[in-house]
Amino acid sequence: MSRALFVKPSSLSGPALSVDMTASFAGLELPSPMLTASGCAAAGKELDAFFDITAIGGVVTKSIMMQPRSGRATPRMAETPSGMLNSIGLQGPGLDRFIEEDLAWLNNRGARTIVSIAGETAEEFGKIAQRLRNVGGFEAIEVNISCPNVADRGQVFACNPVSAAQVVQVVKRNSDARMPIFAKLSPDVTDIVEIADSVIKAGATGVSLINTLLGMVIDPVTMRPALAGITGGLSGPAIRPVAVRCVWSVRQAFPDIPIIGMGGIRSGTDALEFILAGANAVSVGTSIFNDPSAPFRIHGELQVALAERGFSSLADAVSYAHRPVDTTREDPITSEQSSDDDWDFISE
Amino acid sequence: MSVTLQVSSEVLDVRRAGSYFVISLTAPGIAEIAKPGQFITIAMGGEESSMMLRRSFAIHQVQSRGVYGGTLDIVVSVHGKGTKWLSERRRHDTLAVVGPLGTPFSLPKSPVSCVIVGGGYGSAPLFVLAEQLRDRGCRVDAVLGASTEEKLFGVLELKRLATAITVTTDDGSSGFKGNVADVLPELIDRVNADVVYACGPMGMLSAVAEIATRKRVFSQCSVEEAMACGIGVCMTCVLPVIGDDGVTRMVRSCTDGPTFRGDRVRWSDVGTIPEDTYGAPVSGVRS
Numbered sequence: 001m002s003r004a005l006f007v008k009p010s011s012l013s014g015p016a017l018s019v020d021m022t023a024s025f026a027g028l029e030l031p032s033p034m035l036t037a038s039g040c041a042a043a044g045k046e047l048d049a050f051f052d053i054t055a056i057g058g059v060v061t062k063s064i065m066m067q068p069r070s071g072r073a074t075p076r077m078a079e080t081p082s083g084m085l086n087s088i089g090l091q092g093p094g095l096d097r098f099i100e101e102d103l104a105w106l107n108n109r110g111a112r113t114i115v116s117i118a119g120e121t122a123e124e125f126g127k128i129a130q131r132l133r134n135v136g137g138f139e140a141i142e143v144n145i146s147c148p149n150v151a152d153r154g155q156v157f158a159c160n161p162v163s164a165a166q167v168v169q170v171v172k173r174n175s176d177a178r179m180p181i182f183a184k185l186s187p188d189v190t191d192i193v194e195i196a197d198s199v200i201k202a203g204a205t206g207v208s209l210i211n212t213l214l215g216m217v218i219d220p221v222t223m224r225p226a227l228a229g230i231t232g233g234l235s236g237p238a239i240r241p242v243a244v245r246c247v248w249s250v251r252q253a254f255p256d257i258p259i260i261g262m263g264g265i266r267s268g269t270d271a272l273e274f275i276l277a278g279a280n281a282v283s284v285g286t287s288i289f290n291d292p293s294a295p296f297r298i299h300g301e302l303q304v305a306l307a308e309r310g311f312s313s314l315a316d317a318v319s320y321a322h323r324p325v326d327t328t329r330e331d332p333i334t335s336e337q338s339s340d341d342d343w344d345f346i347s348e
Numbered sequence: 349m350s351v352t353l354q355v356s357s358e359v360l361d362v363r364r365a366g367s368y369f370v371i372s373l374t375a376p377g378i379a380e381i382a383k384p385g386q387f388i389t390i391a392m393g394g395e396e397s398s399m400m401l402r403r404s405f406a407i408h409q410v411q412s413r414g415v416y417g418g419t420l421d422i423v424v425s426v427h428g429k430g431t432k433w434l435s436e437r438r439r440h441d442t443l444a445v446v447g448p449l450g451t452p453f454s455l456p457k458s459p460v461s462c463v464i465v466g467g468g469y470g471s472a473p474l475f476v477l478a479e480q481l482r483d484r485g486c487r488v489d490a491v492l493g494a495s496t497e498e499k500l501f502g503v504l505e506l507k508r509l510a511t512a513i514t515v516t517t518d519d520g521s522s523g524f525k526g527n528v529a530d531v532l533p534e535l536i537d538r539v540n541a542d543v544v545y546a547c548g549p550m551g552m553l554s555a556v557a558e559i560a561t562r563k564r565v566f567s568q569c570s571v572e573e574a575m576a577c578g579i580g581v582c583m584t585c586v587l588p589v590i591g592d593d594g595v596t597r598m599v600r601s602c603t604d605g606p607t608f609r610g611d612r613v614r615w616s617d618v619g620t621i622p623e624d625t626y627g628a629p630v631s632g633v634r635s
């Protein structure tokens with residue numbers, strides 16, 4: 001079989017864990033860059049049984065709409081290679097009950113909250129933002145623009161730079177001027193940088209990259225679509241390279257905007273990829289289904305991964321993969337060492 | 349609040365039982381607090397597995413103390429690559445386990461007459477239940493049904509636990525030729541049953557609940573729905589259930605269930621969103 005080609009440098013055996021994990025972006029100062037991904041953590045309560053929900057950067061809640069919503073028929077999910085397809089249809093309690101129960105619980109618990117909002121029209125997004133503004137008790141808004149736009153024959157807002165911008169504009173107008181607003185973008189577009197440009201110009205503080213990719217599974221037994229909703233959103237490690245590419249491209253175009261990265265993060269080195277590509281913070285989603293402690297575990301693993309590479313703070317690692325190629329200077333990690341274990345397979 | 353644990357379990361034994369596999373594993377902390385009808389989830393295929401979703405298994409037997417501390421048994425029916433992988437585990441292998449999960453069966457306060465109904469390996473959670481019902485002085489009559497003899501699970505074991513047992517198979521290879529619904533009405537009358545507990549496929553649960561409701565007998569059904577998380581966050585395992593206020597909601601089988609009152613589940617509407625469901629789409633407005 002394979003033989004290790006490189007010997008691990010001594011720094012790896014006893015990493016100093018004094019890495020400052022503070023994530024400072026968009027006016028926020030979070031003790032950890034780890035967030036939950038919207039729709040994969042409900043409103044944090046269930047996960048608090050597995051780890052201290054206040055120990056991570058924050059909870060991004062499941063997208064809330066104005067009215068209670070039953071969601072779609074079942075089956076709502078199908079397992080796929082290194083991922084899953086889901087078609088939940090934004091089941092939720094509606095904004096009033098969300099505020100009374102979920103947001104109240106998060107505040108009582110002392111968790112930091114990013115509220116994800118969704119709507120069928122730009123006006124609905126605006127009304128939700130207005131109501132939330134009056135209530136307070138959260139750190140930021142994530143705008144889920146990957147919903148069908150009723151006014152545009154069901155095309156999702158996120159796929160059209162003009163409708164994406166309209167939603168962001170109305171949310172911005174109805175929010176406190178200092179409230180950070182993140183637009184969550186879909187990768188199912190020709191040029192995600194164009195959409196990012198559009199929402200930033202419309203007033204978004206930053207972007208969340210990425211939402212699920214539209215996919216489909218046909219059940220070989222029934223020979224019909226596996227999901228009641230026919231198509232669904234693909235998530236999990238299968239989409240990670242797509243997500244890293246999106247973060248990279250948007251970071252390259254906008255060196256200074258806040259970016260929350262997500263898409264198949266399962267380990268500390270996965271999270272590191274996003275940070276190096278330009279994410280200021282990261283969300284963990286589908287991996288929670290595999291390991292309910294994942295956001296907390298990955299925080300620890302990321303801290304170790306940063307220490308091993310000689311970083312003393314998370315901030316130093318953000319966008320580090322974009323640095324110019326420099327042949328005279330050694331990288332924090334020993335120059336002949338590749339950080340990817342797969343290189344072990346290149347032997348003899 | 350109920351306690352849920354995430355532990356690393358050691359496989360103690362994997363043995364065949366008819367069409368199924370029974371796996372014994374250490375479950376420190378979980379075995380001690382598990383109640384009848386609760387389940388565990390197991391991650392499939394190790395840390396780098398391409399199978400991201402855990403599989404859920406009813407807790408079949410528990411031993412709260414012994415050489416290994418708390419241990420428990422689950423029953424596995426191989427019907428996909430995850431369960432195949434699990435059936436190939438051997439002694440000393442480790443499994444990532446979460447539990448105990450879900451709403452357990454509720455037990456009667458007084459010694460009443462109970463009928464327990466299991467379909468296929470759906471009988472798995474009924475053994476601990478039968479034990480606890482007997483401990484409370486209840487009469488326990490069991491009905492086990494399956495398509496064919498080798499798909500019955502635990503007939504001998506349940507014979508020891510129950511007052512009496514009736515077996516049905518679709519093909520007549522064991523017991524009464526037919527299904528559990530064919531024998532249940534007469535049994536309910538004969539033993540003057542106060543409560544029916546059932547676990548098995550949806551079609552069977554639907555029939556059992558219908559019979560119990562018709563005969564004005566309280567019923568509790570443990571459903572098996574496809575789950576992604578098992579802990580209440582993903583919203584994939586929902587089904588339409590009528591609440592105390594008479595309103596139908598799409599509720600989670602994992603945390604609100606898997607045990608539901610038989611007369612509250614809208615069995616014929618499972619897999620759909622009934623029009624009068626709380627938050628249902630208004631026709632013509634939503635996709």
